[in-house]
Amino acid sequence: MSLPGFSTLAIHAGQKPDPTTGAVNVPIYATSTYVQEEIGVHKGYEYSRVSNPTRTPLEECLAALERGHSSHVFASGMAAIQAILMRLSAGDHVVCGSNVYGGTPRLFNQVLTRFGLRFSYADTRDLAMVEAAITPATKLVFVETPTNPLMELCDLRALAELTHRHDAELAVDNTFMSPYFQRPLELGADLVMHSTTKFLNGHSDGLGGVVVASTAKQAEDFRFLQKSVGAILSPFECFLILRGVKTLGVRMRQHDANGRRMAAFLAVHPKVKAIYYPGLPQHPQHELAKRQMSGFGAMITIETGSLERANQVLRAVRVCSLAESLGGVETLISHPASMTHAALGAEGRAKIGLTDGMVRLSVGIEDIEDLERDMDQALAAIK
Numbered sequence: 001m002s003l004p005g006f007s008t009l010a011i012h013a014g015q016k017p018d019p020t021t022g023a024v025n026v027p028i029y030a031t032s033t034y035v036q037e038e039i040g041v042h043k044g045y046e047y048s049r050v051s052n053p054t055r056t057p058l059e060e061c062l063a064a065l066e067r068g069h070s071s072h073v074f075a076s077g078m079a080a081i082q083a084i085l086m087r088l089s090a091g092d093h094v095v096c097g098s099n100v101y102g103g104t105p106r107l108f109n110q111v112l113t114r115f116g117l118r119f120s121y122a123d124t125r126d127l128a129m130v131e132a133a134i135t136p137a138t139k140l141v142f143v144e145t146p147t148n149p150l151m152e153l154c155d156l157r158a159l160a161e162l163t164h165r166h167d168a169e170l171a172v173d174n175t176f177m178s179p180y181f182q183r184p185l186e187l188g189a190d191l192v193m194h195s196t197t198k199f200l201n202g203h204s205d206g207l208g209g210v211v212v213a214s215t216a217k218q219a220e221d222f223r224f225l226q227k228s229v230g231a232i233l234s235p236f237e238c239f240l241i242l243r244g245v246k247t248l249g250v251r252m253r254q255h256d257a258n259g260r261r262m263a264a265f266l267a268v269h270p271k272v273k274a275i276y277y278p279g280l281p282q283h284p285q286h287e288l289a290k291r292q293m294s295g296f297g298a299m300i301t302i303e304t305g306s307l308e309r310a311n312q313v314l315r316a317v318r319v320c321s322l323a324e325s326l327g328g329v330e331t332l333i334s335h336p337a338s339m340t341h342a343a344l345g346a347e348g349r350a351k352i353g354l355t356d357g358m359v360r361l362s363v364g365i366e367d368i369e370d371l372e373r374d375m376d377q378a379l380a381a382i383k
């Protein structure tokens with residue numbers, strides 16, 4: 001029997017009508033604990049840090065969407081990344097993409113190095129650079145593709161092969177694409193994570209993170225970390241993501257359609273000095289994008305030329321909102337140098353080519369004509 005389609009899984013996987021009432025939607029089980037009949041006799045739930053009946057359907061659903069063995073949700077995207085790293089031990093080495101969300105190297109360099117983990121950074125567009133960074137102590141390669149905010153890609157199939165040759169695991173932050181457009185486990189990756197705060201939830205009304213495991217051993221490790229560390233997702237946030245993910249397919253199709261239109265509009269705009277969007281034929285990795293992803297998504301970065309010019313645009317937007325984050329139904333526009341990648345410092349940003357003039361768009365699902373008009377008048381504010 002063939003697997004149900006993506007949206008059928010999004011709406012039904014892990015989610016059965018409530019057996020006691022017939023309620024179509026999974027209720028919010030606002031409970032910290034569960035009554036037991038006698039020692040060790042219960043209905044599968046003992047304490048909500050360990051498991052919760054709103055969380056279980058969400059974890060089953062997200063695992064199905066990423067074609068994983070299981071998934072494990074955490075309090076934020078950062079908590080999910082932390083869980084991946086907590087499977088390692090002091091002395092272990094990690095190769096991380098040189099361009100990832102700024103909070104990721106902040107966690108690695110400013111927190112986890114104090115516990116004896118070691119990190120190197122490599123341009124993951126170039127497999128030779130990744131291989132050169134691998135040491136006998138390397139246990140994990142951690143990447144984003146496309147990257148935040150430079151929209152650089154890495155060849156996941158080739159990178160998985162390389163990583164496995166060195167007896168390490170490949171973890172992919174799939175936040176920008178969502179499983180609708182890219183499924184790294186099918187390309188050989190060992191772990192996938194998301195900030196569910198973004199496209200999976202889709203409505204900018206809750207934080208969360210998920211790790212999708214590909215093996216039973218990994219699953220056991222993540223369940224143990226949920227129970228032992230406790231950075232789990234609340235039943236209310238689980239409900240919001242379950243609700244949001246039902247429309248992931250239709251939202252991503254509209255995000256993608258709007259993203260392509262906006263990119264084509266900005267690509268020829270006289271005030272835009274450069275544009276980074278894998279859906280454009282001039283993107284240096286456009287062919288890889290077509291091969292590896294089934295859509296190009298809604299994330300676009302443009303170069304305005306300077307901090308002042310970026311601010312002129314950001315002050316002028318009316319439909320787009322100047323805010324950190326991405327992946328919601330509303331268009332958000334942000335300034336990576338001062339927001340998401342401030343922690344890198346000027347030197348760190350210069351090293352990866354992230355400039356003060358860059359502005360990042362998360363194109364929402366509003367009417368594209370309104371978004372184009374808004375960007376046109378905002379770009380006109382550049383003196």
Ligand code: P1T
Pocket residue numbers: 076077078079101103144148173175176194195196197207208209324325326334340
């Ligand atoms: O914010 P949180 O849910 O903890 O997720 C962190 C995170 C992880 N990975 C990627 C690719 C991300 O983009 C983020 C968070 N990013 C933003 C807030 C942003 O505006 O880019």
